[in-house]
């Protein structure tokens with residue numbers, strides 16, 4: 001019996017897939033098809049697969065050409081499979097010509113002519129109206145956003161708004177956008193969605209305007225500085241039928257998702273403590289260290305550690321208190337927030353004038369998870385036990401600056417794919433805003449005394 005194997009995502013199953021499977025089957029007597037998992041596709045940088053793994057498997061099965069379906073979930077698996085299933089022929093479309101010649105040491109390798117003028121990428125573009133996106137704000141993060149958006153299909157960056165026209169024009173010129181403006185009406189008129197990367201305290205006003213104009217919103221963290229405001233904004237978004245998403249890149253990256261899965265799987269027992277830190281030394285004349293109202297380490301950086309705490313322990317904490325070291329003008333150089341949950345504790349540590357190790361430690365009753373700095377770009381996770389012989393390490397991709405993951409989820413959400421919404425739910429985002437609100441309240445109280 002001649003065994004043939006082929007692999008693919010088979011997203012939005014199309015004629016090209018059908019013809020490839022038909023011809024693959026003709027190459028032998030028994031056809032095995034490896035369908036990629038979402039996780040593996042993400043790892044390969046394919047971020048916009050629309051159909052679920054089960055749907056993709058069903059579609060492959062329905063062709064009637066396939067004798068066995070397997071799941072492809074890691075690099076290096078093809079060789080394992082070829083040996084395990086004693087495969088005679090490896091085949092794949094001609095777009096891969098040459099890429100798998102190295103398998104010729106193990107079996108025959110055949111590249112089949114690709115069907116012309118159809119691909120999942122093309123169909124995704126047709127399914128997704130290309131989202132016209134604009135940016136508000138032209139600071140550091142906005143400069144990272146544009147190059148990252150290039151990696152996501154289904155979105156086009158159209159233009160930029162800044163109340164200072166020169167800044168808008170400079171950004172437009174740098175990235176070759178269609179327009180740069182200081183006029184809000186002109187801005188709303190040319191876009192479907194907006195990424196807000198302006199100073200923290202301006203977020204909510206811009207979000208409100210965007211939603212009132214029927215625009216979807218992806219907003220930098222902290223999205224809101226009060227729980228009530230966050231709730232109102234989500235209510236407005238739902239009333240207007242728009243997506244509102246808080247852009248905390250960690251929440252959307254593959255490693256952090258895996259981390260949550262491991263922590264909740266029970267391998268470290270019940271989680272009893274979460275310690276998360278993010279510090280970044282800034283020059284004393286930076287905006288972060290000179291803005292007396294909204295500067296300081298907690299407002300600037302706490303979204304990351306708070307995300308870890310809330311995703312791991314939930315939003316139902318009991319006691320919350322803060323300790324801050326201020327400079328002579330009262331700016332928060334270093335803050336620790338202490339959370340008390342019913343059966344667990346958590347600490348968020350932020351610093352702009354104090355440098356510390358940017359690690360995340362999740363302590364449990366059977367072991368702990370250690371995520372080394374920079375844990376917010378979750379690339380490496382270590383599960384450690386009393387007996388170090390059982391320790392395990394896991395590695396994940398975090399491509400580029402990592403904003404592509406949130407952009408990809410945003411585009412998917414706008415296109416009606418809400419499957420990924422669990423990553424940062426409205427409740428999470430509201431809870432984050434409530435912590436910020438408490439912090440501001442405590443600080444204002446301290447200033448008065």
Ligand code: CTP
Pocket residue numbers: 006007008009010011016017020091092093094095096112113114115116117118119120121122
């Ligand atoms: N294929 C083909 N003809 C096409 C499209 C795909 O023969 N027009 C083949 C690919 O070469 C591969 C298999 O179908 O062997 C599964 O490919 P997959 O990556 O799932 O499909 P694409 O449509 O190429 O997907 P994408 O656009 O996401 O890369």
